[in-house]
Amino acid sequence: MPRRPDLTAREAIAALGVRPQTLYAYVSRGLIRASKGNGTTSLYRREDVERLAGRKARGRSEAAVAGRALDFGAPVLASGLTLIRDGRVFLRGVPLETIAADWTLERIAAHLWQADEADIFAADNLPATLVLPPLAHPLARAAALLPVAASEDKTALAVEPAARLRVGARVLRLLLATLAGTTPSALPAHRLLAKTWRLKDKRATEGIRLGLVLSADHELNASTFAVRVVAGTRASLYMALIAGLAAMSGPLHGALSERVTGMLDELLRGHDAGAATLQRHASGAVFYGFGHMLYPDGDPRARLLLDWIEDAAPRSKERLQIAEVIRTVKGLTGLDPNIDFAHVALARVIGLPRQAPITMFAGGRTAGWIAHALEQYEARQLIRPRARYTGPEPIV
Numbered sequence: 001m002p003r004r005p006d007l008t009a010r011e012a013i014a015a016l017g018v019r020p021q022t023l024y025a026y027v028s029r030g031l032i033r034a035s036k037g038n039g040t041t042s043l044y045r046r047e048d049v050e051r052l053a054g055r056k057a058r059g060r061s062e063a064a065v066a067g068r069a070l071d072f073g074a075p076v077l078a079s080g081l082t083l084i085r086d087g088r089v090f091l092r093g094v095p096l097e098t099i100a101a102d103w104t105l106e107r108i109a110a111h112l113w114q115a116d117e118a119d120i121f122a123a124d125n126l127p128a129t130l131v132l133p134p135l136a137h138p139l140a141r142a143a144a145l146l147p148v149a150a151s152e153d154k155t156a157l158a159v160e161p162a163a164r165l166r167v168g169a170r171v172l173r174l175l176l177a178t179l180a181g182t183t184p185s186a187l188p189a190h191r192l193l194a195k196t197w198r199l200k201d202k203r204a205t206e207g208i209r210l211g212l213v214l215s216a217d218h219e220l221n222a223s224t225f226a227v228r229v230v231a232g233t234r235a236s237l238y239m240a241l242i243a244g245l246a247a248m249s250g251p252l253h254g255a256l257s258e259r260v261t262g263m264l265d266e267l268l269r270g271h272d273a274g275a276a277t278l279q280r281h282a283s284g285a286v287f288y289g290f291g292h293m294l295y296p297d298g299d300p301r302a303r304l305l306l307d308w309i310e311d312a313a314p315r316s317k318e319r320l321q322i323a324e325v326i327r328t329v330k331g332l333t334g335l336d337p338n339i340d341f342a343h344v345a346l347a348r349v350i351g352l353p354r355q356a357p358i359t360m361f362a363g364g365r366t367a368g369w370i371a372h373a374l375e376q377y378e379a380r381q382l383i384r385p386r387a388r389y390t391g392p393e394p395i396v
Helices: 007-015 020-028 046-057 064-068 096-102 105-113 138-152 161-178 189-196 203-212 223-230 237-248 256-267 275-284 302-313 317-333 340-350 356-379
Strands: 035-036 042-046 082-085 088-091
Touching: 007 020, 007 042, 007 046, 020 088, 020 317, 042 046, 042 138, 088 302, 096 105, 096 203, 096 237, 096 302, 105 161, 105 189, 105 203, 105 356, 138 161, 138 237, 138 356, 161 189, 161 237, 161 356, 189 203, 189 356, 203 302, 203 340, 203 356, 223 237, 223 356, 237 356, 256 275, 256 317, 256 356, 275 317, 302 317, 317 340, 340 356
Parallel strands: none
Antiparallel strands: 035 042, 082 088
């Protein structure tokens, strides 16, 4: 009798030896494909489950470590920037909660880069004014402009530490402005975005600040690792950040916020967000923006941002609907919202443009990208891992 191609939730959980919420997190990350079964049940692709179960079964042998190192597995690089421990985040030893209280993106950048904020973000340290490419998407626009900016900056390849730090500040200012579709400025990042988006409410400006700083760094995520690989070749900061933008454009990373936006368009369309959420679950569709492999008890970045939204707009209809979506998904899957979901929730509740979530995420993460590039320059190491060959044996 042929084996069924799909497994029930109970079978998948038993095969993996995980909790239900971990199974749902695998689905949300695209590691396991799910489909609708009979009634309201979901089915999980057997081959995906068996692949992940195989990784667990291989234990800690040398081959297993190599196979898992690049997938939430063994650490692969030394870094003094971000520590994630017991569900908390620390940037160079400072708790994220402290940073969230009142730090600006520029202050975080100076802290991560170990630089003098007043010097590197002086009013006269601005990038050249360039014509923005006629591209609608923020990431595409920024990726297209960076090579031009690199050719215009005579100190782009500076190796003297002080000069390199000032290049970093110019790159941050340029990238943030380009993501937002405006001209670089000496204004703090959150005020520049508020001005560009024509916001007059001080609470909304504070929400943007928080959205930026909570995105500043997150250890070796996909885009940051890409930046470090390019920086390891001694390419300029401008060129290294193109790699970060490219990685962030993927729907399993930064562009996930666009899937969250579409999902909330669907769930908040009617009068009963909870019922719409139940209906989506019954259809077998994925809940984007929930769960994170590093935070089984919930993403602390999302918690900080969602708590701020609740305090800033307690009676907002959209906030109440979003809270109902969160409660319903939690009850169905055991998963909590992550930072991608929180960015979209912020944009909807305080009235930011549709592309604000990816702009805040990439704009904030620029501080971390540059910090990692600077760290890689200091390491003087080319990142060149070896592949574990799995193809056919040579014909001799």
